[in-house]
Amino acid sequence: MAVLNEEQTMLKDMVSQWVRDRMPVSVARGLYDHSGGGRKDATTGFDADAYGEAAAMGWSGILVPEAHGGSDFGAFSLGFVLEELARTLSPLPLLSSAMIAVSALRLGGNAAQQSAWLPGLADGSIIGALAVDEGAHHAPEALALTATRVANGWRLDGVKRPVADGMGADLFIAAACGEDGTMLFLAPADAAGLTREPLDQIDARRPALLRFDGVVLADDAVLGYGNALLSAILDRAYVGQAAELLGLATQAFETTLDYLKTRVQFGQLIGSFQALQHRASEMFGELQLTRSAVEAALAAIDADDPQLSSLASLAKAMANETAHRITCEMVQLHGGIGMTHEHDAGLYLKRSRVAEQAYGSSSFHRERWARLNGY
């Protein structure tokens, strides 16, 4: 872990403490029904009360300027909050709202839009979510949601899915295809013609399927134009999701390591077997590479580094691969118990697969990195 200053150390300690007391894995487990799918009676797929507590501690305002009620603490700080929360798979919309929606408003919003939305995002009374994906794969440069010019603004038609935290969101940052290319809109969840339904995804987080059926938005709902803006917003999404994957993978590794130190077979702790020790050592190495890539990308956001896109894709690809490998090993090394819904290994595996696909798979990000670096 990088070297933290005094304020960051206090923040990190506060988050760790809260995760221990308030966010054990049993909270994420509570989203599931007994069969291993998502609970049908759940409304949002996240813990709204807990998000209120997190917001009261200021975490939802970490990227928000002080003038709009935030602390402007920077992406690096928000990154280790996301990482720490993801250790127990905390079901909170912090990435969607505090990282991505806030970044979208900071990058594209005019003064009126920022004043209208940032204070609510900062204090947690408004939850924002990014509506970009439309099908099986993350493809931000091939959008089918159309934005058509009409007399009183813009009319949106199409479908978005899956939209993370979309069932509880108040505001969508919606990416659409306008007449001259990509456009970004601020679409309130209660806009006429906008409907949503939950998807029973393997991680029980119930993302939304959004239908835009002739949704008309006024000109002041246009956040901005062009792939460059969308790409800048997505860079924050990539890095934030990578930070969550890093936390998830770190905890999956540590839980597995504890098992190797307690499980006895053939009269020996299985962690004394060299075959398993070497697998653990290799996972530890992959975690080191991933942590470096994630921390470098978070720092690049704060530094306005022109290399951010490249660093963001490196971080997401590394985090995807490492979380994938470690969650596989978590199930395998736990053996039969790891296959049961009663054990946490399955929860980590399922959440990892969702987070790996969210905002771009490993191959998406390797391709993006390759193009950016001349391969």
Added chain:
Amino acid sequence: MEDQQFRQEVRDWLSANFPPALTGVNGLIFQGDAHAAAASKDFQAWRKAMADKGWGTPTWDKAYGGAGLSPAQAKIIAQELSAIGAFNPIRSYGTMMLGPTLLEFGTEEQRLQHLPRISTHELRWCQGFSEPGAGSDLASLQMKCVDAGDHWVVSGQKIWTSGADQADWCFALVRTDTSVKHGGISFLLIDMKSPGVEARPIVLISGSTHFCEVFFNDVKVPKGNLVGAVNQGWNIAKRLLQFERSSLSEVKTDVTPLAPIAHAMLGTDEEGRIADVDARARIVHNAMRHTAYLQTVRRFNEEARNGGPGNGVSTLKNLWSGIVQRRAELLVEVLGADGLGWSGDAYPADAREATRALLHSKAFSIYGGSYEIQNNITAKRSLGLPDR
């Protein structure tokens, strides 16, 4: 401000003293052309200039042939050398390993006898650790060292001794007690010109004859050549191997990008990408891991400066060897049949060099503690996994 002034001094001195003809020459002691390059007039002049200045071992005390500089100033010298494609011509086993060991464990007499002649590169040292029966299990070494009253008598064999045929002295691990394993090892300095010492080069798969086997037949060694106390050699060796591992993972990090070579050898598609999609995917994957590795080196250094855990050297070495070996394989794969030449003008010189480098790279996961040994160390020290 002071640093800035020192940096300017270094720049001025380098531009006056570094022979431009040596720009970009690989000064690493492991490289095959080192002997030929070292024979050139320019190289000799450069080495003498650095030796006189004490900048080959900048942090050592002046009495030991150093320049008495701070670590920060030493870093400035290293940065400025690298910035102009220069290198430290004094760097050797003596400066990297024996020197730090004598500074920590040697007597003042031993330091004054040996360090000044290491800092000028007047005498070359080799490391006599491995034996035919003691590779990864180094502490099982058997080379006998018997007390003969006013001197020691040493007999046995060492192997994989880098540059032993060129070396003037050898620092060796010897067995002074056969009844215990780790606690029966001592650390001894042996003059390679002593009667009974014979070094024979070994031909490696890369064609290199850098490694030797060394035979010791009843070699007399003065009593004062033992470093530390009798039977305390293993502790010294463990410390010294840390110097070795940290210097190994510092190896040059700016490598030739593979992309232009791949474009030339494999062609490009209509978007300018490497046309062979399978090779491209593997090249990109390796390049990304290499980038993350460099980020990790920077992070570990920053954490170490701030009192971090500092137990990641074994992890770092395995990541490095794995990524660099993979890269060497990819380069030769991209070169195709051009990458399969041993000699002759039919093969471009760059390609022949890449092929030798690939063969040489197989040693990265063997020397300085093999991949498997490093994983054992990580499992035990970083992860706290049990012995039984």
